[in-house]
Amino acid sequence: MNLNDHIRLWNHVFVKILDVRQNALHPGEKLKNYQLPASTYLYIIDGSARIRMDQHRYIVDGFHIVHGGKQAYLNMETDSGVAYYMILYKAILALPCGMEIQHLMDHERPFQDQYALVPTRPLDMYQCMEELKREWEQSTKLAKLHAKTLFHQWVYFLLEDLHRQSIQPYKPDTVMQAIDYMNAHLHEPIALDVMAEALECSVGHLSRLFKQKLNISPIQYLGQIRMERAAHLLVHTGATLQQIAEQVGYPDAHSLSRSFKKIKGLSPIRYKKGLSQWLSKPQKALELNHEQDLPSVMQENALHPLHPSLYNDIDYQYQKNVGGELLMQGKFKITALSMMLCLTLLLAACSSPAPSASSTQTETTATTTQSSNQAAESGKSTAQPETRTISTLRGDVVIPANPERVASDQYMGYLLKLGIIPVGVRTFMLNESWIEKSDIPADVIAGIEDLGGEFPMNLEKLVSLEPDLIIGSIDKNIEDYEKIATTVFLPYWEGETTSGPLEKLRRIAGVFGKEKEAEAWITTYEEKVDEAKKRIDGIIKDGETVSIVQIGNKAMYVMGADGGNYGSSTIYEMLKLPPTQQALEMKEGFESISLEVLPEYMGDHIFVYGSGDADAEEVLNSEVWKHLPAVQKGQVYAYGSFGDKGDEFVMEDPYSLELQLDTITNILLKAKK
Structure with a gap:
């Protein structure tokens, strides 16, 4: 110059x-x-x-x-x-x-x-x-x-x-200054306009410089360095995902896990497990023990104190010193159960007649158990099939035809709606808000064993329940569960393998042969949806679009038309309210955005989840928010809150979906008046 x-x-x-x-x-x-x-x-x-x-x-x-x-x-x-x-x-x-x-x-x-x-x-x-x-x-x-x-x-x-x-000034590298700023504020939410103001340049100029020099936007680069820092903490520390999320500027472990997989191509836990073999640190097995994969929409980490896992990666050795002795009860129980199972199979093989040529492969190869109730009812000497083969993402699995002791680290609401009472679930399932609004007797919930708040479930406690079937929702935990009982992998969050809430119900029903019960509920639910559509008809006019934004906890997310959370399936998939083009193009189900780009994502009507939660007022009181057309027209609908244990919008089981439908319908009808 x-x-x-x-x-x-x-x-x-x-x-x-x-x-x-x-x-x-x-x-x-x-x-x-x-x-x-x-x-x-x-x-x-x-x-x-x-x-x-x-x-x-x-x-x-x-x-x-x-x-x-x-x-x-x-x-x-x-x-x-x-x-x-x-x-x-x-x-x-x-x-x-x-x-x-x-x-x-x-x-x-x-x-x-x-x-x-x-x-x-x-x-x-x-x-x-x-x-x-x-x-x-x-x-x-x-x-x-x-x-x-x-x-x-x-x-x-x-x-x-x-x-x-003739002094020639040195012009500092704005991109390097921005990177220094990111590193210095990595643990905080960083809005592009705030960073540009700190560097005394415009948002547009800063974005252009990043594109020219690094061929990437500042926010994309920020995401990458956050993931690099998160990856380092994953491998070199025993911090939980929630702790790492807070350290690298994410509101919770779920957001970190989703972004990590998007950038790194695999989940944080898989990443750590893949690199652990290259590390030679002492006590590595114990370090891995403190990690957990918590991609749930609302993390119990933020609500419940975490307890160190009692297991390492070596045959579930129980790591607790009592009176100077190292107990190995978990390993003993698994070994004892395995020996009893082998003995039962041996006796059954010796006493049973040879199978006929017409027997199915499932009947000749799978473990079978006596079904005295079925024999008594039929009065016939020929036993009904006692196992079934189902297809899963990890291949075909032979399961009991009528499992009676089911444990699950997810899906409690789905199971209960199908009439299946699990013997044990994770802590978070037992604290879901819809339970109080359902017709499930309190003693039924009280009879379900608490298997801890972490993934995997408490393995020693799980062994003691002697389940005949385990439903696991995270791929990396399946091998742990398979050593205890027959296990079916039904992913809840994992990328492209996820499904909508109704499809999840169908998958669960398929495991237990409850397809008719599932379709009966779906039919009734869809009738309620059709009735709700008629009641709210005209509130969202032809040509208008709808956005869903979740604010609070020092972050802001816009939900996608497919695969989102916080009621997006009810709003977009069930009620068919028209999403914006940006929502349609989201591949991950949501996007984390900064305040300055908010207008680009907002439609003619805005649903706001968490408007009363921490830090939401910063967005709602901003000039950017106040000047949104939907805000000025009064077409904003506040709903939901994380609260102490969340609400019906946290999960997508049938009980939650019923409550979500009523809530969203009533909000729109109230606005119509």
Whole structure:
């Protein structure tokens, strides 16, 4: 940038003096890594020092001026002592102005430049600085005005020297500054507009620089470095996913897990397991023990205290010292059960007649049990099939024809709706909010064993329940469960293998031969949906679109038309309310966005989940939110809250879907009135 353009900008900007300081370093003292809070002039008036501004070094002796922009790191050390003034200021482009001036401000950014020079009129500048300091310390408005006048006079001397000495300023790398900013604030939500303001450039300019230099947007790059940090913490620490999420700027483990898989191509737990073989740290098996894969929409991590797992990766050895002894009850129980099972099979093989040629492969190869009830009812000597073969994502599985002791780390609501009472589930299932609004007797829920809040379920407790079938929702836990009992893998969250809530019910029903019961409920539910559509008809007019946004907990998410959460399946898939194009194009079911791009995602009507939750008011009170067309027209519908244990919008089982349908319908009908 040439000096004439620099001077032109000085004639167009409004300058705000932020502070005027007079400081000194004694011999041997240092100023270390002071990050400039604004554009700064450093005026050395006495002594000598070694100064580093970011990566640029200056040796000063006597009168000297050093300039640096906001976010630059200043280091200074002296052997003999040094005295100096600092002027911190902010230059704001006064409007209106021409496009050329705006371009100079955005692209040249002279107030961020770094340079050093020896003034040719040092005493004049010193006298001006002394008077400027005195006026700045006065409280009157007239004194402040005089201070600004003196500052412009001081800048005049400076610009004159820049011209005479042909100083070529160093322009800091804005992209590198942005990356430094990201790393320094990695644990916080980082909005693009806030970062651009901190770097004193426009959002558009910052985005263009990233595209030019890295071929990626700033927000995409931020996601990548967050994932790199998360990956490092996964492998090298025993932190939980929730702890890591908070450390790298995500509101919960679910959000981290989804983003991690999107960027890394696999879940955090799979990533850690894959790299663990390359690490040779002592106690690695125990470190892995503290990890958990918690992609649930609402994490119990945030609601319940976590307890260290009692198992490592070696045959479920129970790691608890009692009186100095290491108990291995878990391994003993599994071994004992396995021996009993083998003995039962041996006796059955010796006493049973040879199978006929017409017997199915399932009947000849699968484990069978006696079904005295069926024999008594039929009065026939020929036993009914006691096992079935079902297809899963992990291949065909032979399961009991009529399992009586089912444990599941997910799907409790689905099972209960089908008339199946599990013997044990995770803690979170037992605390779901829909339970209180259902017609399920309290003693039924009380009879379901709590198998802990983590994945996998408490394995020793699971062994003690002697289940005949286990339903697992996370792939990496299936082998653990298979060592205890027959296990079926039904993924709840895993990427493309997930399904909608009705399809989930059908899958669960298929495992237990309850297809008729499932279809009966689905038919009744769809009739209620059709009735709800008629009641809300006309509220969303032809051509209008609907958006769903979840706010609070220092984050903001927009739900996709497919695969989203927080009631999106009810709003988009069941009630068929029309999504925006952005919602239709979302591949992951949701997108995390910053406030400045919110208008791009919002339709004519907005459903807001969590409007009363923590930090939601920051969005709802913003000018961006207030100027949204849907907000100005009053077409905003608040619903739901995380609360102490969430609400009916956290899960998608039949009980939750029934409540969601009523809630959304009533909200729209109330708005219609």
